[in-house]
Amino acid sequence: MTDQRTGSRIFKVVSDERGIAFMTVMILTLMTGVLGVAALTMTGLENSMAGAVRMVEEGTHAAESCVGTAVRIINVGIEDRTLPGVVAPLGPVPALNAAFLGNEISGAMTHRNSTDVAVGAGNAPNLTMNVNNYVINGDIDFLYSKQKAGDDLAEGLSINSFYRVDCTAANATTGATSRVVVVFDCLQKTGEGCTKRTGI
Numbered sequence: 001m002t003d004q005r006t007g008s009r010i011f012k013v014v015s016d017e018r019g020i021a022f023m024t025v026m027i028l029t030l031m032t033g034v035l036g037v038a039a040l041t042m043t044g045l046e047n048s049m050a051g052a053v054r055m056v057e058e059g060t061h062a063a064e065s066c067v068g069t070a071v072r073i074i075n076v077g078i079e080d081r082t083l084p085g086v087v088a089p090l091g092p093v094p095a096l097n098a099a100f101l102g103n104e105i106s107g108a109m110t111h112r113n114s115t116d117v118a119v120g121a122g123n124a125p126n127l128t129m130n131v132n133n134y135v136i137n138g139d140i141d142f143l144y145s146k147q148k149a150g151d152d153l154a155e156g157l158s159i160n161s162f163y164r165v166d167c168t169a170a171n172a173t174t175g176a177t178s179r180v181v182v183v184f185d186c187l188q189k190t191g192e193g194c195t196k197r198t199g200i
Contacts, residue, residue, distance in 0.1 A: 059169045059178030062134040066167035067182050069127060070138050071194050074163055074186055077105030092127040092138075101126045107142045107161055116141075119168045131169070138167040148187065159188040162197070
């Protein structure tokens with residue numbers, strides 16, 4: 001710009017900063033939005049993780065209930081091969097599988113280390129249960145037996161029998177499964193019971 005009177009140039013300083021203020025506000029708004037979305041995403045992720053952990057714990061507890069029931073069935077089978085009181089409709093053992101399971105628990109030579117399975121191809125569960133929203137199938141397999149260490153022959157022979165209990169709980173709604181496999185050492189004397197084996 002030129003001054004008409006003196007003919008010299010005049011420089012006008014621009015004092016309008018509305019564009020810079022607008023850009024600053026937009027950048028701050030964008031940063032706040034990104035932080036808000038990140039916080040919502042993390043909250044949703046934490047809720048999903050908590051739900052998954054809860055579902056795994058529920059499935060494991062359901063499968064553990066099958067293990068406890070299987071130990072009761074083993075104790076009944078040691079006493080009486082016909083499994084009184086645990087065969088359907090009174091108990092969890094399917095009626096079609098009761099005779100086979102009774103022979104398996106007693107350790108009959110033809111039923112030792114049976115290849116029957118609770119789930120999968122050719123499944124024939126030894127026990128079936130429904131707990132809350134879970135369908136549970138269990139398999140009891142006689143592994144082997146041996147004389148109890150330090151047993152006094154004068155009082156009668158004590159035999160330890162070893163059983164593998166394999167239980168799978170499937171959530172009927174989601175299809176998620178949990179599996180628990182435990183080995184028990186059961187003393188073949190009335191009322192002695194079974195002990196869970198660790199480190200096998």
